[in-house]
Amino acid sequence: MERSEIKNVVVEFLIDEFEIEQEVITDEAHLINDLGLESLDFVDIVVIIEKEFGFKVKREEMKDIRVLNDLYNYIESKL
Amino acid sequence: MNRRVVISGVGIYSVLGKNIDEVTSALYNGKSGIGIDEKRKELGFRSMLTGIIQRPNLKEHLSRRQRIGIPEQGEYAYMATIEAFKNAKIDMDFLENNEVGILYGNDSSSTPVIESIDRVRETKDTTLLGSGSIFQSMNSTISMNLSVIFKLRGINFTVSGACASSSHAVGMAYFLIKHGYQDIVLCGGGQEVNPESMGSFDGLSAFSVRHDDPQGASRPFDMGRDGLIPSGGGASLVVESLESALARGADIVAEINGYGFSSNGDHISVPNQEGPTLSLQRCLQDAGLKSNAIDYINAHATSTPVGDTMESRALNTVFGNYNTPISSTKSMTGHEMWMGGASELIYSSIMMNRSFIAPNINFEKPDEDSEKLNIISRTTEKELNTVLSNSFGFGGTNSSIILSKYRK
Numbered sequence: 335m336e337r338s339e340i341k342n343v344v345v346e347f348l349i350d351e352f353e354i355e356q357e358v359i360t361d362e363a364h365l366i367n368d369l370g371l372e373s374l375d376f377v378d379i380v381v382i383i384e385k386e387f388g389f390k391v392k393r394e395e396m397k398d399i400r401v402l403n404d405l406y407n408y409i410e411s412k413l
Numbered sequence: 414m415n416r417r418v419v420i421s422g423v424g425i426y427s428v429l430g431k432n433i434d435e436v437t438s439a440l441y442n443g444k445s446g447i448g449i450d451e452k453r454k455e456l457g458f459r460s461m462l463t464g465i466i467q468r469p470n471l472k473e474h475l476s477r478r479q480r481i482g483i484p485e486q487g488e489y490a491y492m493a494t495i496e497a498f499k500n501a502k503i504d505m506d507f508l509e510n511n512e513v514g515i516l517y518g519n520d521s522s523s524t525p526v527i528e529s530i531d532r533v534r535e536t537k538d539t540t541l542l543g544s545g546s547i548f549q550s551m552n553s554t555i556s557m558n559l560s561v562i563f564k565l566r567g568i569n570f571t572v573s574g575a576c577a578s579s580s581h582a583v584g585m586a587y588f589l590i591k592h593g594y595q596d597i598v599l600c601g602g603g604q605e606v607n608p609e610s611m612g613s614f615d616g617l618s619a620f621s622v623r624h625d626d627p628q629g630a631s632r633p634f635d636m637g638r639d640g641l642i643p644s645g646g647g648a649s650l651v652v653e654s655l656e657s658a659l660a661r662g663a664d665i666v667a668e669i670n671g672y673g674f675s676s677n678g679d680h681i682s683v684p685n686q687e688g689p690t691l692s693l694q695r696c697l698q699d700a701g702l703k704s705n706a707i708d709y710i711n712a713h714a715t716s717t718p719v720g721d722t723m724e725s726r727a728l729n730t731v732f733g734n735y736n737t738p739i740s741s742t743k744s745m746t747g748h749e750m751w752m753g754g755a756s757e758l759i760y761s762s763i764m765m766n767r768s769f770i771a772p773n774i775n776f777e778k779p780d781e782d783s784e785k786l787n788i789i790s791r792t793t794e795k796e797l798n799t800v801l802s803n804s805f806g807f808g809g810t811n812s813s814i815i816l817s818k819y820r821k
Contacts, residue, residue: 351477352477353476353477372478374478374544375478375544377540377543377544378481378543378544378545380540381540381541381542381543384541390538391540393540
């Protein structure tokens with residue numbers, strides 16, 4: 335899967351599922367400080383990643399993900 | 414400490430209407446909220462009868478994080494609570510600056526439990542349940558969600574006492590406020606209506622099978638009754654000390670004069686006469702009133718053959734000499750179960766403030782016990798100063814509450 339496709343999928347679920355405004359979703363957006371996500375939301379992100387990209391996510395693998403670019407990199411590395 | 418306790422705001426979302434005005438009109442007009450749910454037939458139910466209710470869309474009111482832990486009955490409870498706080502003249506600014514508690518009645522949350530177990534069995538992966546499932550699944554789901562949404566910082570727990578849950582919740586709040594432990598407590602009851610939550614109850618053959626006449630199926634006290642109809646929604650009451658309500662300039666809905674409770678200590682599903690009688694007597698004693706002071710009784714009567722008989726006998730024992738007017742609003746609503754105690758206090762307060770008795774519809778022919786009672790089968794204009802509401806539940810739990818018009 336191309337990186338641009340990964341980004342499209344992630345941006346779409348951030349807008350549809352998490353009701354985040356499109357204009358704050360940038361590559362360098364901080365998941366907590368800019369997107370307003372909190373600890374419980376990461377549980378739901380794990381569910382969506384597995385559904386959309388077809389691999390199992392371990393919570394500990396996500397601990398270094400700070401901004402959206404980190405998330406794209408992580409997904410890319412698992413595909 | 415012995416303070417006067419009042420209800421300063423009420424809100425409702427039920428099969429009779431989505432707010433107090435709609436419900437008032439339905440009660441006055443003797444409108445039934447019962448219908449047929451075909452899905453129950455597919456699921457192998459004996460009865461397809463149920464209260465019919467439309468789920469609200471909370472998206473316009475709450476954020477995703479606030480909504481994600483709320484199950485069906487929590488949605489109804491939330492809608493009822495918005496109306497109750499508004500009527501009580503309580504806004505978010507007040508809630509942020511004053512301590513308010515919550516005691517809510519709820520005794521199941523079936524759909525989230527069933528769906529999460531199904532999913533784990535299918536995927537063998539609990540992380541796939543997401544973050545909302547746990548908060549939707551627990552019996553305390555309503556009190557935990559509403560306390561967070563409305564920033565409540567007083568007493569906070571759910572009362573699970575079967576079909577008397579929310580009546581006991583109001584009774585507990587009354588005690589806490591009367592004795593000075595709390596000033597304001599949000600009370601109420603929520604009841605899910607989905608078929609999955611009612612399968613095991615249907616399995617007891619406790620529901621009416623009068624499918625050819627859904628609106629005639631709930632007939633408390635009538636000789637032809639053949640079972641209850643499950644129903645639900647949400648009902649909220651702001652219970653408050655008189656001085657707190659007056660200080661805020663609230664319009665007082667009713668005063669709570671007394672709470673009586675008892676347990677049958679007998680059969681798990683078959684009620685008896687002695688338990689409800691004791692609950693009624695204790696309630697009168699707590700209110701310092703005699704039987705002849707009660708102008709109207711909102712009976713628990715669910716339309717089951719044995720339940721109505723036992724309540725008839727208890728009512729006849731305590732009120733038999735006074736021809737007290739009685740109706741069961743379950744004839745219109747069906748059995749609102751965990752919510753019923755709270756909703757029926759609201760129905761009673763509406764009747765008291767609007768000076769009418771809502772009819773026990775479908776009461777056509779009494780049986781040998783109900784013929785001794787003054788069952789009101791047609792809407793009756795009447796000044797009501799003091800009313801009593803009964804709620805009983807599985808395990809033999811009984812609750813009775815007396816309300817009166819507020820007088821200085």
